[in-house]
Structure formats: structure tokens, C-alpha cells
Amino acid sequence: MTAGYDGKEQTKKAFISIHAKIEVPFFPSKVGVSDHSVGAVPTVSRKTSWRFSSLAFLEDGPWDDVDKAISLFEVWDGVAIETTSNGLENGDSTGAKRKSVPQHGQNNPLHQRPHLPLSPLTPGQPIGLTTPPTFASALLIQNDTILHVGSPEDEPITTFLSSNSSSSETVETIDLAGRSLLPGFIDGHMHLMIMGQSLTKLDLGPCKTLSDIQNTIRAYAAAQPDVPRILCRGWMHSMTPGGVTAKDLDGLDIPGRTERPILVDTKDLHSAWCNTAGIKDLGAEEWKDVPGGTIERDAETGKVTGVFNEAANITYVWPYLARVASVEERVAAIQAAVEAYHSVGYTGAVDMAMDEGAWDALQELRRRSPEGKIPLRIAAYWLVKPMKTDEENVKQVERAIELAKEFNAQTTPDCRIVGVKVICDGIIDACTAGLSEPYEHNGHREVPLWTREQLEPVVKRADEGGLQVALHAIGDETINTVLDALIAHARPERRPRVEHLELSSEKDAERLGKAGITASIQPVHADPAILRAWPKLLGAHRCKRAFAYREFADHGAPLALGSDAPTAPHAPLPNVYVGTTRRSYREPEYETTVNPHFALGVAEAVSAASQGVAYSCHDENRIGALKKGMKADFTIVDMEWEKEKMKDAKILETWFDGNKVWMAKN
Numbered sequence: 001m002t003a004g005y006d007g008k009e010q011t012k013k014a015f016i017s018i019h020a021k022i023e024v025p026f027f028p029s030k031v032g033v034s035d036h037s038v039g040a041v042p043t044v045s046r047k048t049s050w051r052f053s054s055l056a057f058l059e060d061g062p063w064d065d066v067d068k069a070i071s072l073f074e075v076w077d078g079v080a081i082e083t084t085s086n087g088l089e090n091g092d093s094t095g096a097k098r099k100s101v102p103q104h105g106q107n108n109p110l111h112q113r114p115h116l117p118l119s120p121l122t123p124g125q126p127i128g129l130t131t132p133p134t135f136a137s138a139l140l141i142q143n144d145t146i147l148h149v150g151s152p153e154d155e156p157i158t159t160f161l162s163s164n165s166s167s168s169e170t171v172e173t174i175d176l177a178g179r180s181l182l183p184g185f186i187d188g189h190m191h192l193m194i195m196g197q198s199l200t201k202l203d204l205g206p207c208k209t210l211s212d213i214q215n216t217i218r219a220y221a222a223a224q225p226d227v228p229r230i231l232c233r234g235w236m237h238s239m240t241p242g243g244v245t246a247k248d249l250d251g252l253d254i255p256g257r258t259e260r261p262i263l264v265d266t267k268d269l270h271s272a273w274c275n276t277a278g279i280k281d282l283g284a285e286e287w288k289d290v291p292g293g294t295i296e297r298d299a300e301t302g303k304v305t306g307v308f309n310e311a312a313n314i315t316y317v318w319p320y321l322a323r324v325a326s327v328e329e330r331v332a333a334i335q336a337a338v339e340a341y342h343s344v345g346y347t348g349a350v351d352m353a354m355d356e357g358a359w360d361a362l363q364e365l366r367r368r369s370p371e372g373k374i375p376l377r378i379a380a381y382w383l384v385k386p387m388k389t390d391e392e393n394v395k396q397v398e399r400a401i402e403l404a405k406e407f408n409a410q411t412t413p414d415c416r417i418v419g420v421k422v423i424c425d426g427i428i429d430a431c432t433a434g435l436s437e438p439y440e441h442n443g444h445r446e447v448p449l450w451t452r453e454q455l456e457p458v459v460k461r462a463d464e465g466g467l468q469v470a471l472h473a474i475g476d477e478t479i480n481t482v483l484d485a486l487i488a489h490a491r492p493e494r495r496p497r498v499e500h501l502e503l504s505s506e507k508d509a510e511r512l513g514k515a516g517i518t519a520s521i522q523p524v525h526a527d528p529a530i531l532r533a534w535p536k537l538l539g540a541h542r543c544k545r546a547f548a549y550r551e552f553a554d555h556g557a558p559l560a561l562g563s564d565a566p567t568a569p570h571a572p573l574p575n576v577y578v579g580t581t582r583r584s585y586r587e588p589e590y591e592t593t594v595n596p597h598f599a600l601g602v603a604e605a606v607s608a609a610s611q612g613v614a615y616s617c618h619d620e621n622r623i624g625a626l627k628k629g630m631k632a633d634f635t636i637v638d639m640e641w642e643k644e645k646m647k648d649a650k651i652l653e654t655w656f657d658g659n660k661v662w663m664a665k666n
């Protein structure tokens, strides 16, 4: 008997799902490949090995049969080339013993082989975009582990059933009637506690103008007389093109009462804006400027006007929000986020800006949970804020190293510190992303928040200390800088990563891929409905380089899909929709596409949202795919495998560790 997450005892320990469409792993990991001793793999590039094995799958069905493959593809530079021998000498497809296969390089005889068409791929096509998924029809799990993925007639399932035939109490069969069963999604980039807190904040997302914002807040204040602070989210600079100050938020509270602090986050969380009562509550008059951030001030009086950007927001406003929230509120926020995540099919998440306040709350929630388990597998990157000296910066890395010694894959695999995160620029909408050429509309050239020289000691120390490095880089200049730092100082086996990658040069897309650096991308940020200002800010020529996902993948970068919630909708399938159609999820009738030639394939995007994220933090042998021996984390979805239909997919159930943790009503 095991305790379920609802606290009830669970007696049924084995489940078989049948008549399901079970997505089998699409991009198996390097480790998975070498397990099967496909001779070519250890000697070819990461990219080739991934593609190679995925295609073995396509041709030959279940993973276990890879040895019986009669026809495998080799992939060279993102293009399919057929080879007819499973790592064997040409024509010898039945021999049991493998011989060595060609080495990566100019003399590879695969280059000389004719390109043979073999369904469903056409040689010469980019792989990820066009490759359909493969499906199995039955999944057997026992307790928290997957025992078999295949067909109900497979020997492991029939044997299991016959040896447990008398004990219908301990085996349950679920007929999924053709629904899809996917690996539990893992959000590759999100902010857990702020996500939970934002669930209770007033959403200004639907507002279009300053007066919409004011009316929305006024109505909320009247309806919520008891909340001590009015916290709002979803403001975009494009709603207030003339700029804002505290005065714009004054006088919105219930007439006659002392005004409560009002604090508004931008949708991207890079800026905050408050009223005069908020300035007082924050203590913002006392704040000193910080590197990489701005505290907006009146040009004449020098007084704080109520808007805080970038590092000033992170350094002052985030800790304030964490501080004014009680432990109870913080724990409740995380709990709410976990539940919201289950409801859209997630079983894991990567927190991209962990700090003391959120970490404390997370540990408190662990203490309160049955067996100390939060039903979401959490990997966290510790946020390193920009300080005046290298020593102060590195000191924050030391704190992360210290925490990772205590909380790691061995000790607390489901709540661990895996690396550090540095926010190296802002965002394009606020004109704070670091660009190689000036912004089009005002001629201003923004530089990255961290220079290469400032980054280096942080990257070096983190890498030496066994941590992964995740660098936020949105503009092309910043992407260039962070790649310099990562390629020089982060060893590839640690799997360094770059977050966002919104406007990259062709050269850097290639550098990223060739270095095997993870492209941590959030397609929901590429939603055309929120990019309407881009042509004005960047000029049409630069917009052509936006969100170059296809290039990252084709050059060999592992992909990890994330939502960056709460800055964007957190559900994974809308993310897949935008990443594959390059159309708007927010406004489905809006027909504009964003650089559709950079689109991902459906199976590729689904895989990047599960296995790709697991790989990005060294967890691909345990989670992110439906394979024998892996954790029984999955989600059951009513969906069709077509990119246009991804936005209509309905999550029916979410299972974590072999337990159902969420079920749709009706």
C-alpha cells in the first residue's frame, strides 16, 4: 500500500492502459542509444546520434527491437541519408555481431551511398519538421515505474497478467478508447512561486489602454475591500505608449479610505509600476540605483516616479513581494501552481529564478507533503543578480553550490538545485534587449546587462562547482556575448543552456547548435498577437531573424520547450501549437504567422516539451519519456496529431509517480 497524493491509501499497484495512442520516445537520449550499442553513435556528433536513434524507432517500432532493425537512417547535417545496415557492414542485416561503422568525418562512406526514398521520410527533408510520431497501444506500469510500452499482446504484458490473474484487486486495466497518452510534460523554463502568486493577482492582460487599466483596478479595489495590497499582472508597455508614473495609479481605491499600495507587473515580469502608496510601502525613495536596472525618476526633482525596470525590479521588488507574503501565502502559491500545472498535463518544471524566499517555501511545502514529496518534479536554477563586483556575483554562485550539495539528483531528485541563471538582457518590447544595431524607432542601442568579462567569473565558478549555467539572452548582441562566455567556460557535458533566444544571428544559431548548447525556447513568446510592435522597434529586416527554432535544431542544439509562466500562458499544448504553426494562440483568428520556415514539427515540439527538458537537466534516464524503467509520469489527452488542432487538445488526466493526480471534470 502506498499513500496517494490525496492522502488516501492506494491499493491498486499495477495499471495497464490499452487502446491508447501512446507516444513512444521520439528523440531518445544519447545514453539510450549507447545502451543498445549502436556502434556509430559514440563516434558521431550529438545531433547525428539523436536523429539516428529516433529514426531507428520510426522504422522498427519498439525500442527493444532496435537490434532487429533492418533499415536505419543516418542523418548528416540535418538531412536524411539511408543506410541499410544496422551498424553492420552493408547488406549484412541479419548477422548478430555488429562491426564498426564509419567514423564522423569526410571519409564517411555514408556520404557516398545513394539516397533511397523510404517512407515516411523523403531524403533531403529536414527531419524534425516532417517526422511523424510512432505510437504504441498499451502501457503497463507497476507502482511508480513503467514496465512495458507496446501492444497488449506483448509477452511482458501477457506474462504479467497471467501471473497476477487471480488478483484483480492489484491489477487495473484502463481502456483509453484511442485517446493519446503522452509523457508528462516538463516546463523547461518557469517561475514557480510567482506563477502561483500570479494566479491570485488581478489580470490586466485584456486591457488595451491606460484608462482600461485604471477602470479594471478601480472595479477590483471596490470588490476586494479586505486585501491589504492590490497586486496586478499583465501590463504591457504597448498599452501605455506615453509612459506611466505612480500618479496614474493614484485615486483608484475606494473613495474615502486610505489608499492601499497598488503594484503592477509587466506581462514579462521585467518591470513593475506602483502608486504613491506603493512607493512608500516599498520604501523605494531609499533605493540606490543598481547595475543593469533603472529606477525611474523625475527629471527635475530626482524623485522616484514608481516604475522599476530590469535589475531594479529583481533586486528590490521581487524580494519585497516575497517578504510581504507570509510563509502560508507562499506555500499556498506553490500549491496552487502545482495544481494548475497538473491540470494542463505537467508532471515536472524547471524553475528559472530560484531565490531564498521561494526555496524556503518549497522546503516548507515538502515538509508538509506526504513522504516529503511534492507531486511535481522540480529542478531549479539559482538566480544570480548583478552586483557591483565579481566577488559579490560569485558569492551568489557559492550559495547555489552549497545548496546543490544538499539538494541534488541523489538526495532529493524531485526538488533539486541544478544550476545558476543570469539575466543578461531585457526584452524587445521594452527596448531593453541587447542589440548589435540600434532600435529602429529611436536609434537607441541597448547593450547587454552583463559584459563577457562580468559573466566569465560566474560561469567559470558555476561550472567548476558542478552546476549548469543558464543564461537569459534575447537580443542578438546578448546572444553573441553569452555564447562567447559559455563556449569558453562551460564544459559541454554540463549541458549549458541559453534562455529565450528571440533574435539570433544566423552565425550564432549555428554556433549554438555546433556547441551542443541547449536552446531553451518558449514558443508562447513568439505569439504573433504580442509581436505587433516588433516591426516598428526592430525594422522588418530584423524581424526575419525572430525565433529561429528550426535553425537551432538543424544545427544540433537540443531543444527544451518552456512557457516562462507566469509571463505567458503555461499550458504545454498551446506552446506546441505556436511553435509548430507560428500562429497566435491568444487570438486564434489572427492569421499572421511569424517566420513559418523556422517552425518545429509536432512530434519534435512535444518531445522537446518532455524528453528535451529532462535531457536539459540530466534527467532523461528517469523522466520525460515513456520507456521501460522510467517513472510513470504521463498525461492522457483527447487530441489529434495535427499542428492546427493542438490548440483544441483537452487534457483528461495527469499521472505522477503512478498515481492519478488530476482529472478533468466530466
Ligand SMILES: [Zn+2]
Binding pocket: 189, 190, 191, 352, 564
Ligand atoms: Zn523567465
